[in-house]
Structure formats: structure tokens, C-alpha cells
Amino acid sequence: MNGSRLIAVCLGLLLSLSWPGLAQAETLPSPIASGDRCLMAVQQERYDDAIAACTQAINRAVDSQTEAADYRLSRGLAFYRSxxxxxxxxxxxxxxANHSDDYRAYYNRGLVHVALHxxxxxxxxxDQAVALASDPMSLTDIYDDRGLAKLMAAQPQAALRDFDQALAIDSNxxxxxxxxxxxxxQLGRLSDALADLNQVLALEPNHARTYLKRGVLRHGLGDRAGSxxxxxxxxxxxxxxxxxxLHHYILTLLHEWQTPRTLFG
Known part of the structure; x- marks a missing residue:
């Protein structure tokens, strides 16, 4: 497998294999909305029910722009996930349009744009979400997802800076x-890439995708046994x-790597 194929596999992992918690759009509801069945349906992944309940809640919240915004964020999340x-x-x-300083809406809309490439x-x-957010854990998510967008846009050096910002807040x-x-x-820094993956596995020793990614890197480095x-x-x-x-994908890759190549002609 050549270098360009290895990078394609790396990007395939980013694009098609979601990380637990990856791209989790934020609602951060106010106490007014926290017990509402609209939000409950979103949390239970009943998105059609959530959209219907949130629409009713929005229509009933005509006297409270803040409350309506929370319901609209929840409905937007249900739309996004469905x-x-x-x-x-x-x-x-x-x-x-009603709350130009609401970083949650910028973040959530950014996630939709990522899904649309x-x-x-x-x-x-x-960028707007970073400028407006103050909560460290929210900033970690925003840096993670902005870095991912830059990485998917073939801007690996800029992506590294965002991931470094996230890790400065939470090194784990x-x-x-x-x-x-x-x-x-992507930048050809394979030793650094392996060190990062080793650190992931030290924190999450059963993380399938990280073993897969490390195996791909080891294969590219000629470490057949390790890969x-x-x-x-x-x-x-x-x-x-x-x-x-994921299991099927890995088995297919194993079969490809272990099948002897036949030369014709």
C-alpha cells in the first residue's frame, strides 16, 4: 500500500467512522427547557417525535424569544442527526437572527456544514463560536471540530493548531x-502520529479504530507483524x-494484506 493510499485510509477513518461523542451538537438548554419532552426526545434519539414536539413548543413560546431559541436549537439538532x-x-x-451572540447556534450550524462538506x-x-464561547469544555469541542473541518479540507498544519488548543484544555x-x-x-510525521495513537490506546485500550489506524501506519512503515x-x-x-x-471493513483489509499478489505478463 503506497503513501497516498495510506492517507486515503486515514481520511476514510475520519469521514466514515464516528468517534463516540464526535460532532455532538450542543443545546445546553436553560432550566426552562431542560425537562421538556422536546429535549427528552432528542436525548432518546427519537428524532421525528423530537421535531414534532419542538415545533409545538416553538409555537407556544411566542412570548419568550429565549425559550423559543432553546427549542429551536433542540429541533435543529434533531434535524441534523436525522x-x-x-x-x-x-x-x-x-x-x-434573534441572538447573534449565541455560540451554540454557530457551533451547531458549523457541524451541519461539515456534514455537507x-x-x-x-x-x-x-471561528464565531470560539470567539463567543467561554466554557472550557465547550471550547474543547469547538476546537476539536474546527480542527477536524480543517483536516478534512486538507489543511493539516492549521488543524494541528486547533487540536493543540483542545489538548491544552484537556490533555486526555x-x-x-x-x-x-x-x-x-498527512504531514508525513509518522513517528509523531504513532505516538499520538499510542497515547489514545493508553487512555482507551479497547478502541478499535485506533488499533486500525495504528495498523495502517505500521503497514506503511513496513512493520508487517505489528500491523x-x-x-x-x-x-x-x-x-x-x-x-x-467496522468489523467487516477490518476483515476485508486483513484479507487484502494477507493475500499474495500474483504477477501477470
Whole structure:
């Protein structure tokens, strides 16, 4: 497998294999909305019910712009997670029309732009969210997702700076460490990438995708035994954790790497 193929696999991991907690749009509801069935339905991943309940709540909150904004953020989140991206953008944009300093709406809208591969728009929204947010843990998420948008836009050096910002807040942020490793991979800094992945596995020793990513890197470095060991470990973890698509992908890669090549002609 050549270097460009390895980078493609790295980007495939970023694009298709979601990290637990990755791109979790924020609602951060006020106490008024915290017990509402609209938000409850979002948390329970009943998105059609959430959209209906949030719409009713928005219509009833005509006298409270703040309360309506919370419900609209929740509905936008339900739209986003159910793949209705235009509606999600519309809800977050409406919140910003009434509350231009609400970093949550910028962040949530940025996530939708990432899903649409509109990385420039995503980065612009994340820039606004960074400027407005003050809570450290919220900033960690924003830096993580802005870095991911930059990485997916082939800006690995800029992405590294965002992941470094996230890690300065939380040195055990495994998502930032993983994506930092992917950025190092894009830049050809394979030793640094391996160090990042080793740190992820020290914190999450059963993380299937990190074993897979490390196996890909080891394969590119010519460490056949190490790469196969990582892929077998990744397959075991994926199967144990009920990730059939990831498990199938790893088995396919193992088969490809272990099948002798035949030369014709």
C-alpha cells in the first residue's frame, strides 16, 4: 500500500467512522427547557417525535424569544442527526437572527456544514463560536471540530493548531489526540502520529479504530507483524463492541494484506 493510499485510509477513518461523542451538537438548554419532552426526545434519539414536539413548543413560546431559541436549537439538532441538513441550518440561522451572540447556534450550524462538506462555511461558524464561547469544555469541542473541518479540507498544519488548543484544555482528549495523529500522518510525521495513537490506546485500550489506524501506519512503515497484530486487535474490539460495519471493513483489509499478489505478463 503506497503513501497516498495510506492517507486515503486515514481520511476514510475520519469521514466514515464516528468517534463516540464526535460532532455532538450542543443545546445546553436553560432550566426552562431542560425537562421538556422536546429535549427528552432528542436525548432518546427519537428524532421525528423530537421535531414534532419542538415545533409545538416553538409555537407556544411566542412570548419568550429565549425559550423559543432553546427549542429551536433542540429541533435543529434533531434535524441534523436525522439528516435534514437544510432544516437544521434554517433553525440555527433563525436563532442567530434573534441572538447573534449565541455560540451554540454557530457551533451547531458549523457541524451541519461539515456534514455537507462545506468546510469553509463550517470553519467560519466555528471561528464565531470560539470567539463567543467561554466554557472550557465547550471550547474543547469547538476546537476539536474546527480542527477536524480543517483536516478534512486538507489543511493539516492549521488543524494541528486547533487540536493543540483542545489538548491544552484537556490533555486526555482522545478525539483530539486521534485526529492530531491523523494530521501528523498527512504531514508525513509518522513517528509523531504513532505516538499520538499510542497515547489514545493508553487512555482507551479497547478502541478499535485506533488499533486500525495504528495498523495502517505500521503497514506503511513496513512493520508487517505489528500491523497485522493491530488489525486483529481492532477486529476483536469491533466485534465485541457490536460494530459490524467496522468489523467487516477490518476483515476485508486483513484479507487484502494477507493475500499474495500474483504477477501477470
Amino acid at each position: 439528516g435534514h441538513f437544510a432544516e437544521a441550518i434554517a433553525d440555527n440561522s433563525q436563532v442567530l 462545506s468546510f469553509g462555511d463550517a470553519i467560519a461558524d466555528f 482528549d482522545t478525539r483530539a489526540l486521534f485526529n492530531h495523529g491523523c494530521a501528523c500522518h 497485522l497484530a493491530d488489525l486483529y486487535q481492532a477486529a476483536d474490539c469491533a466485534q465485541a463492541q457490536g460494530q459490524p460495519h
